[in-house]
Amino acid sequence: MRKQLLADRLANSLDFSKRAIQHLIIDGHSAPEDAPWYVRPEKIIAESAFLLAFTKKGKIYDQVSEAFTDLVELLEPLARSKAMLMNICLKPALALDYAHSHICMNYLGYPDKNFDAAIKDALRSEAAEGIERVPYRMLEREWLRSIWDGQHSEDGCKFWIPLSCLKHQVDLFSDSTDGVYALTHAIMYTTFGGKEISGLDATEQLLTVEALLVRFMDEQNYDIAGELLMAWPLLRKPMTPVAKFALECMIEIEERVGFLPAPGLDRSMVEGKEIDERRTYIYSINYHTVMVMGLLCGSLLGNTDYAEINANEVDHSMEMKNWLMNELHGEEQPHWMEFFLKLKLKQKQALIPWLYQAFLVRHVIDRKYVHVKKMLELSKGSSLEALPVSRQAKELLHRLARNAI
Numbered sequence: 001m002r003k004q005l006l007a008d009r010l011a012n013s014l015d016f017s018k019r020a021i022q023h024l025i026i027d028g029h030s031a032p033e034d035a036p037w038y039v040r041p042e043k044i045i046a047e048s049a050f051l052l053a054f055t056k057k058g059k060i061y062d063q064v065s066e067a068f069t070d071l072v073e074l075l076e077p078l079a080r081s082k083a084m085l086m087n088i089c090l091k092p093a094l095a096l097d098y099a100h101s102h103i104c105m106n107y108l109g110y111p112d113k114n115f116d117a118a119i120k121d122a123l124r125s126e127a128a129e130g131i132e133r134v135p136y137r138m139l140e141r142e143w144l145r146s147i148w149d150g151q152h153s154e155d156g157c158k159f160w161i162p163l164s165c166l167k168h169q170v171d172l173f174s175d176s177t178d179g180v181y182a183l184t185h186a187i188m189y190t191t192f193g194g195k196e197i198s199g200l201d202a203t204e205q206l207l208t209v210e211a212l213l214v215r216f217m218d219e220q221n222y223d224i225a226g227e228l229l230m231a232w233p234l235l236r237k238p239m240t241p242v243a244k245f246a247l248e249c250m251i252e253i254e255e256r257v258g259f260l261p262a263p264g265l266d267r268s269m270v271e272g273k274e275i276d277e278r279r280t281y282i283y284s285i286n287y288h289t290v291m292v293m294g295l296l297c298g299s300l301l302g303n304t305d306y307a308e309i310n311a312n313e314v315d316h317s318m319e320m321k322n323w324l325m326n327e328l329h330g331e332e333q334p335h336w337m338e339f340f341l342k343l344k345l346k347q348k349q350a351l352i353p354w355l356y357q358a359f360l361v362r363h364v365i366d367r368k369y370v371h372v373k374k375m376l377e378l379s380k381g382s383s384l385e386a387l388p389v390s391r392q393a394k395e396l397l398h399r400l401a402r403n404a405i
Contacts (some may be wrong), residue, residue, distance in 0.1 A: 003301060004061070005251065006297040006300050006301055007058060007061035007063060007064050007297070007301065008063065009251065009254065009293060009294070009297045010055060010058050010061075010064050010067075010294050010297040010298055010301065011061070011063040011064045011066070011067040012259070012290075012293075012294075013051065013290050013291060013293050013294025013295075013297065014051065014052075014055065014064070014067035014068060014070070014071050014294060015067050015070070015071075016259060016283075016286075016287065016290045016291075017044075017048045017051060017071055017287065017290070017291060017294070018067070018070055018071045018074055019283065020044060020048075020283035020284075020287045021044060021045070021048060021071075021074055021075065021078070022074065023276075023279050023280065023283055024039070024041070024044065024280065024283055024284065025041045025044065025045070025078065026074070026078075029276050029279065029280045030280070030284075031280050031281070031284045035284075036264075037264075037281060037284040037285040038284065039284050039287065039288075041078075042084075042098070044287060045075065045078050045079055045101045046097075046100040046101045046104075047287075047288065047291055048071065048075055048101070048291065049075060049079060049100065049101035049104035049105060050100070050104060050291075050295075051291050051294050051295055051298070052068065052071060052072065052075070052104060052105075052108055053104045053107055053108065053147070053192075054294070054295050054298035054299060055068050055294070055298045056108065056298075057298065057301055057302045058297070058298050058301045061301075072105070072108070072110065075101065075105075076105055076110060078101070079101035079102050079104075079105050080102055080105075080112055080115055084098050084099075084101075084102070085114075085115065085118055088115075088118050088119060088122050089118060089121075089122065091122075092122040092123065092125035092127050092128045092130070093127055093128060093129065093130035093131040094131070095119055095122035095123055095128065096119070096123075096141050096144050096145070099115065099119045099144070099148075100144060102115045102119075103144050103147060103148040104147070106147075106148055107147040107148070116148075119148075134182065135160045135163045135164035135165075135182075135186075136164055136165065136181075136182040136183075136185050136186040136189070138156075138160045139157060139160050139161070139164060139185075139186050139189040139190060140185065140189050141156075142156040142157040142160065142189070143157070143189035143190075143192060147192070147193075157189075157190060158198065161186075161190060161197065161198070161199075161200075164182070164186050165179060165182045165183045165186055166183070166186050166187070166190070166197060166200060166205070167200075169208065169388065169392075170182075170183055170208055170212065171392070172208070172211050172212065172215065172361065172388060172389050172392050173361065173364045173365060173392065173393075173396070177224060180212055180216075180224055180227075180228070181224070181227075183208075183209070183212075184224070184227035184228055184230065184231070185227075187230070187231050187234055187235065188227075188230065188234065188295075191234040191235060191236075192234075194236070194302075194303075196236075197235075202235045202237055203237070205231070205235070206231060206232065206235065206237060206240070207387060207388050208388050209228050209231045210240060210242050210243065210353075210357070211357050211361070211387065211388055211389040212224075212228055213225055213228040213229065213242065213243065213246055214242060214246075214354050214357040214358050214361070215357070215358070215361045216228065217246050217249065217334070217336050217358075218332075218334050218336065218358045218361070218362065219263075219334070220263065220334050220335060221263040222250055222253070222260050222261065222262075222263070222289055222292075222293075223262060223263055223288060223289045223292055225246060225250065226250065226260065226289070226292035226293055226295070226296045227292055227295070227296075229243060229246055229247055229250075229296050230295060230296050230299045233299040233300050233302060233303045234299055236303050241347075241350040241351055241353075241354075242351065242353055242354045242357075245336075245339075245340075245351055245354060246336075247296075247300075248339065249335060249336050249339050250293070250296075252339060253335055254293060259286060259289075259290050259293075260286075260289050260290060260292070260293045261286065261289065262285050262286045262288070262289040263289075264285060265285055265286060269281045270282060316352050316382050316384065317378060317382070319378055320352075320356070320378040320379065320382070320384075321349075321352065323374070323375070323378060324352065324355040324356060324359060325355075327355065327359045328340075328341070328355070332362070340354075352384075353383075353384065353387070356375070356379065356384050356387075357387065357389050359371075359375065360372065360375050360376075360389055360390070360393055361389060363375065364393055364396065369397060369400065372393055372396075372397060373397060375393075376390060376393060376394055376397070
């Protein structure tokens with residue numbers, strides 16, 4: 001039943017992508033380029049092809065297979081348009097970027113020798129490496145080469161992994177989301193097709209991912225939360241109670257709204273507007289979040305367990321539990337709180353790490369350092385003390401105290 005539900009959500013994402021492409025690109029209803037929600041056509045085309053690549057295993061479900069075929073038929077001419085070909089020829093340093101959707105099509109069994117030849121010509125150019133990229137973007141290039149040409153060596157990927165965020169801790173309290181996107185994309189590229197990341201401590205990595213997941217669920221940023229949830233099936237690890245709860249929340253929200261809402265979605269932008277204007281806004285601002293839900297469902301259909309949230313043996317003091325329960329009555333009431341309050345007592349106890357990480361991050365971001373110090377004191381002697389979020393909060397307090405700030 002659970003896998004059928006995920007297949008339904010995946011088919012919905014594929015259909016949404018098809019409708020977005022039809023409306024924004026083919027029918028020409030793109031938002032004005034100066035609008036905050038404007039999305040370049042090349043980006044939608046490339047990311048829709050990326051979604052198709054993660055859909056391959058889900059095609060055993062009829063509704064997924066049908067939606068997959070419909071999207072391929074619409075997307076293929078756009079992926080191999082004259083404009084794409086021209087850009088590959090004109091900009092050799094960006095050849096793989098412009099060829100992204102073509103390479104995904106090739107991986108899915110839809111080859112095009114002319115495009116292959118054009119890409120190879122561009123990559124032979126002395127200007128082919130003319131743009132400097134951060135490590136996770138270099139991993140993307142290595143991934144594209146690997147699914148395009150089965151003969152491509154994996155040495156490049158092995159070179160960039162130690163330089164990437166996979167080997168370095170992400171700042172869990174940063175205002176920027178750059179580190180989070182670097183982490184989620186690095187995991188996607190390096191684990192694609194069931195590959196294992198050499199030398200990676202997946203258990204430790206998932207503790208970092210879990211802390212970020214709780215933070216962005218608390219901020220109702222389901223775009224990022226969906227990418228973070230992909231880490232469990234991609235790293236081939238059973239989902240923790242925290243991950244399972246996040247997944248249940250996202251599925252419930254999507255079923256209520258009809259699609260997973262983007263963090264910047266503004267209902268006033270659709271109320272009272274003409275139908276084409278409403279669709280332009282919804283497709284532009286929400287296509288990526290819906291696509292992420294599809295990527296997540298495609299990954300989950302490949303590997304995970306779908307058990308309900310179970311009660312783990314807990315080692316948290318009664319004072320800590322009381323502190324966290326009192327925090328639930330604060331002014332901020334994100335969606336997850338509604339679902340949490342409906343759980344059974346044992347399920348709530350299994351989610352003590354969720355509450356702890358959510359409220360500790362809130363207090364750090366709000367600079368309520370007295371509360372941060374109190375929570376760290378209450379965590380001593382429990383498994384919460386060893387979490388990455390506790391370690392980083394402790395280091396922060398130490399830096400502030402040492403410099404008398």
